[in-house]
Amino acid sequence: MNRNISLYEAVGGADKIRSIVESFYPKVQKHPLLGPLFPEDIDPVMEKQYQFLTQFFGGPSLYSDQYGHPMMRARHLPFPITPERAEAWLDCMRRALEDVGIEPELRSILLDRLSGPAHHFVNTTKEEP
Numbered sequence: 001m002n003r004n005i006s007l008y009e010a011v012g013g014a015d016k017i018r019s020i021v022e023s024f025y026p027k028v029q030k031h032p033l034l035g036p037l038f039p040e041d042i043d044p045v046m047e048k049q050y051q052f053l054t055q056f057f058g059g060p061s062l063y064s065d066q067y068g069h070p071m072m073r074a075r076h077l078p079f080p081i082t083p084e085r086a087e088a089w090l091d092c093m094r095r096a097l098e099d100v101g102i103e104p105e106l107r108s109i110l111l112d113r114l115s116g117p118a119h120h121f122v123n124t125t126k127e128e129p
């Protein structure tokens with residue numbers, strides 16, 4: 001991978017981030033540990049994730065421009081996030097990256113970058129609030 005470009009560019013920019021998000025949320029909704037945490041109308045969540053991942057991977061600061069400081073751990077506090085849910089989230093993301101054709105080396109870099117936040121958002125060992 002060319003180290004001089006952002007992960008956002010390496011992934012393929014806006015269209016590819018969109019495809020990742022569109023592949024990811026149906027997997028999340030189907031996952032027995034994750035589905036119940038999410039609203040039925042997933043479109044607003046998908047839009048926010050598109051904006052967030054864009055900036056997280058070094059693209060334009062779409063999320064912060066609209067919502068201010070991400071404070072992602074705080075925004076996840078209302079939801080009981082167990083270590084198993086963090087792993088499940090990362091596994092859905094791994095499959096989404098695979099499905100949209102991100103090659104293995106880049107895939108593992110992206111998952112590595114997401115793994116820190118995912119584990120950092122763990123806030124309980126109990127599945128129920």
Ligand code: HEM
Pocket residue numbers: 034037038039045048049052056067072075076079081085086087089114117118119121122
């Ligand atoms: C660790 C496992 C995770 C679980 C179980 C989880 C679950 C959730 C849930 C339930 C929501 C709220 C959906 C709603 O609006 O009702 C949410 C929002 C969100 N999550 Fe996660 N999440 C996890 C990890 C992550 C990670 C690793 C990232 C990105 C690095 C992320 C980014 C976001 C974003 C951007 C939002 C929208 C925040 C907003 O409302 O502005 N999540 N997540």
